Amino acid sequence: MDQKADTRTRILDIAEAAVLEKGFEATSIEEIVAGAEISRGGFFYHFKDKNALARAMLERYIEVENALYDDLFARARELNDDPLHCMLIGLKLLAEMLEEMPTGHPGCVIASTAYQDRLFDKGVRDLNRKAILAWRKRFRGMFEEIAAVYEPREPVNMDALGDMVSGVVEGGLVLQRALREHNNASEQIMLFRTYLKLLFSPPK
Amino acid sequence: MDQKADTRTRILDIAEAAVLEKGFEATSIEEIVAGAEISRGGFFYHFKDKNALARAMLERYIEVENALYDDLFARARELNDDPLHCMLIGLKLLAEMLEEMPTGHPGCVIASTAYQDRLFDKGVRDLNRKAILAWRKRFRGMFEEIAAVYEPREPVNMDALGDMVSGVVEGGLVLQRALREHNNASEQIMLFRTYLKLLFSPPK
DNA sequence: CAGCAACTGGACTCGCAGTACAGTAAGGAG
DNA sequence: CTCCTTACTGTACTGCGAGTCCAGTTGCTG
DSSP states (O other): OHHHHHHHHHHHHHHHHHHHHHOSTTOOHHHHHHHHTOOHHHHHHHOSSHHHHHHHHHHHHHHHHHHHHHHHHHHHHHHOOSHHHHHHHHHHHHHHHHHHOTTOOTTHHHHHHHHTGGGSOHHHHHHHHHHHHHHHHHHHHHHHHHHHHSOOSSOOOHHHHHHHHHHHHHHHHHHHHHHTOSSHHHHHHHHHHHHHHHHTOSOO | OHHHHHHHHHHHHHHHHHHHHHOSTTOOHHHHHHHHTOOHHHHHHHOSSHHHHHHHHHHHHHHHHHHHHHHHHHHHHHHOOSHHHHHHHHHHHHHHHHHHOTTOOTTHHHHHHHTTGGGSOHHHHHHHHHHHHHHHHHHHHHHHHHHHHSOOSSOOOHHHHHHHHHHHHHHHHHHHHHHTOSSHHHHHHHHHHHHHHHHTOSOO
């Protein structure tokens, strides 16, 4: 029972590392079982097929990411109670965190899943979708708090602005992957921060 | 000779449509040859392997994309000679174009390639990289022209700002794919436009 | 008519996903 | 102490898709 949890987690760890490095499709089950030191039979005991693995990975990843955002903005809130400054500090922390991550942060998982769409079943795609919608809601809420204090200088769609956080991170990660540079994502976040500063500049 | 060009193009057309719809890995050669009405042998006559196909697709796509940007911003320039307004009009045109594209525009190809990295050889990855660097240069140049007339209100890294055009488009397309909505990319571009408006607001 | 370009078609290898199932070691419930 | 379940191991097999090899065909071209 405990064994089960251990092995399952070990499979997920190994699979996640491999998938982040080279993509889902390029990661063979053979390789995962070798890394986790189990048999092929053992793998299929835990996961019905590769789809089930993808689903479990996504679920775990989304939880981690949410906890990370919770933590990041909680720390930011402690540093400054103003919603705008809290957001700016949170994004700064996010940018710093991204820079410290050597081989690109997990955000990839979302884009990766999105781009291999047909490889996955409906369950996986829905999970992906829900995670992004949750982030939209989260950031939209924060931007509305800000807008209650700072009148935006230009009219903006709050849903789209919420999405822009995810979009800028994902876009930055795409650039980073393709360019094989290491700080594009954090630079993009820093630019997004200057946007917010300009958008919400004078308090009401 | 003409036949060759025809068939090659037909293969590329079919492959591109399939890859955009469901990803490179999920597109089998079997399916491509069925669509192009040739034999498997015929396919391998034109392309050494799937990698060569990917490379050819990317080359073609990058050319099309560059031509598209040339055209878009040339039209924008005709409408307004001021560099800032030219950029704003160009982005508006880009956003409109993206909205009119039913199943996501080719931009995907870049992200798609980036996320299936290890599947491809160095040639493909380098092509991808060069294309993004070319866009960085292109937009950076345009932003410098703008900055010569409009002092930026906040200090920004011009390379990063250039990348932000690609990043916002790619990020928007990731969202669009994952959410199965249809105008996220164009909305993100419109938000980026308001950023530029705010950043370069008062003329020197 | 020779020769090359542009194929067709079939047979084969290989790697990987997934199935099937028989067997086993360890721990708890009765 | 035995029975049962959980968490596996190990092997053997199917099926698919990529990629190779190659012999043969068709059509234009010098």
